[in-house]
Amino acid sequence: MPKVGMEPIRRQQLINATMAAIDEVGLAEATVMRISRHAGVSAGIISHYFGGKDGLLEATMRQILTDLTKAVAVRRDALEDDSARAHIGAIIEGNFDRTQVTGPAAKTWLAFWASSMHKPMLQRLQNVNDRRLYSNLCHQFRRVMPRTEARNAARGLAAMIDGLWLRGALTTEGLNAEEARFLAHTYLDQLLAHYGCQQPASNTYS
Amino acid sequence: MPKVGMEPIRRQQLINATMAAIDEVGLAEATVMRISRHAGVSAGIISHYFGGKDGLLEATMRQILTDLTKAVAVRRDALEDDSARAHIGAIIEGNFDRTQVTGPAAKTWLAFWASSMHKPMLQRLQNVNDRRLYSNLCHQFRRVMPRTEARNAARGLAAMIDGLWLRGALTTEGLNAEEARFLAHTYLDQLLAHYGCQQPASNTYS
DNA sequence: ATTTTTTTATTGAACGTTCAATCAATAAAA
DNA sequence: TTTTATTGATTGAACGTTCAATAAAAAAAT
Numbered sequence: 502m503p504k505v506g507m508e509p510i511r512r513q514q515l516i517n518a519t520m521a522a523i524d525e526v527g528l529a530e531a532t533v534m535r536i537s538r539h540a541g542v543s544a545g546i547i548s549h550y551f552g553g554k555d556g557l558l559e560a561t562m563r564q565i566l567t568d569l570t571k572a573v574a575v576r577r578d579a580l581e582d583d584s585a586r587a588h589i590g591a592i593i594e595g596n597f598d599r600t601q602v603t604g605p606a607a608k609t610w611l612a613f614w615a616s617s618m619h620k621p622m623l624q625r626l627q628n629v630n631d632r633r634l635y636s637n638l639c640h641q642f643r644r645v646m647p648r649t650e651a652r653n654a655a656r657g658l659a660a661m662i663d664g665l666w667l668r669g670a671l672t673t674e675g676l677n678a679e680e681a682r683f684l685a686h687t688y689l690d691q692l693l694a695h696y697g698c699q700q701p702a703s704n705t706y707s
Numbered sequence: 708m709p710k711v712g713m714e715p716i717r718r719q720q721l722i723n724a725t726m727a728a729i730d731e732v733g734l735a736e737a738t739v740m741r742i743s744r745h746a747g748v749s750a751g752i753i754s755h756y757f758g759g760k761d762g763l764l765e766a767t768m769r770q771i772l773t774d775l776t777k778a779v780a781v782r783r784d785a786l787e788d789d790s791a792r793a794h795i796g797a798i799i800e801g802n803f804d805r806t807q808v809t810g811p812a813a814k815t816w817l818a819f820w821a822s823s824m825h826k827p828m829l830q831r832l833q834n835v836n837d838r839r840l841y842s843n844l845c846h847q848f849r850r851v852m853p854r855t856e857a858r859n860a861a862r863g864l865a866a867m868i869d870g871l872w873l874r875g876a877l878t879t880e881g882l883n884a885e886e887a888r889f890l891a892h893t894y895l896d897q898l899l900a901h902y903g904c905q906q907p908a909s910n911t912y913s
Numbered sequence: 914a915t916t917t918t919t920t921t922a923t924t925g926a927a928c929g930t931t932c933a934a935t936c937a938a939t940a941a942a943a
Numbered sequence: 944t945t946t947t948a949t950t951g952a953t954t955g956a957a958c959g960t961t962c963a964a965t966a967a968a969a970a971a972a973t
Contacts, residue, residue, distance in 0.1 A: 505968075505969075532957085532958065532959085533958080533959060533960090534957095534958085534959095544959080544960090545960080545961080545962085547959090547960095548959080548960060548961075553959075553960075554958095554959065554960090
């Protein structure tokens, strides 16, 4: 089997296997053997490509966060409307993107979040992403309301988004993305209603 | 030291020590030795009183959840006003109670939440508490709005509360309870504004 | 084209560490 | 003297890491 140029392939395999393992048995029991078996390779390969288990976990978290950032960026770049509502809507949509919300990614995200409380490297990654989300939201809200109100709106919506993720990760059926998006958009409409008073985008949800 | 009637004392000591240890180093590194050292007893005592480490963790989670329930109950029973807004406000206040929000309890809560994804016993406990919160919220909202809207309001507010907890557990400074309560109350006011149209209780926050 | 050499990728058994659980020994109170 | 509470060294299992051995591909030589 050994060919040249295996590195990127193996790295991706192992990252995917890590998410699958965490989805299956949780971070605590996601051992190197279980992960490597999932990827169809031996345990030693993890240290070879990632320097150790910690390196693999860090790379996995990095991927989840960059995927999330990309999902938002794609929707932002595709916007025709330049309104604050449209921008914030794109952030909401990106955060409830299919690839993010689906099983393995969501459970892994929560596991890392909890883990990052006591692992400085993971905490740093979490912080960077967190600040970007807040900063983006705040910037958009500031276009239609005063600073203090914008700050509170941004914090409220960020909490709402994370709360929906959190609850979605726990339910056995996984997150109902459609419902989550509806709730977040409705909240956004309420926040904007106090200032912009533009008519909310139509929300079709039953 | 050995006296009679040590059991309830030791149990409480160990539960507190568990939260302290998780607050310090996280669930993954909260070993029986670290916990017992925190409580000033030997490692063997954990198996003696809780049947093993898992028993201690389960008891700790139970305590956190019952404390939360009590914090809500106290405020509900102290209500003079019987309005839906007052009831829901009591739920919010209870969820951001001092003892719940302060360091150890908050970090432990999040650690257990993540852990409960793959431990049936913890998941069961989480589910019971979760359903009660949702059920209470839903019941109160139904007093002032139709069923579908009440359901969504309950889910939204539950997500908001959990999201604020989640973000509070991660920040090094701990949760800013005052700000969290303000955001939750403001959201509640917005939800009610669409139906009851009673004037919101005055929120003083700068 | 075929064989030999070199490089790259991978394995898996062995090692040292860490942990939870156990239980015989102990010590204080009843 | 009996009962209750506690200890801590020991045990066995599980884990991540390491590394000599191996196997396949690529490159070089014939």
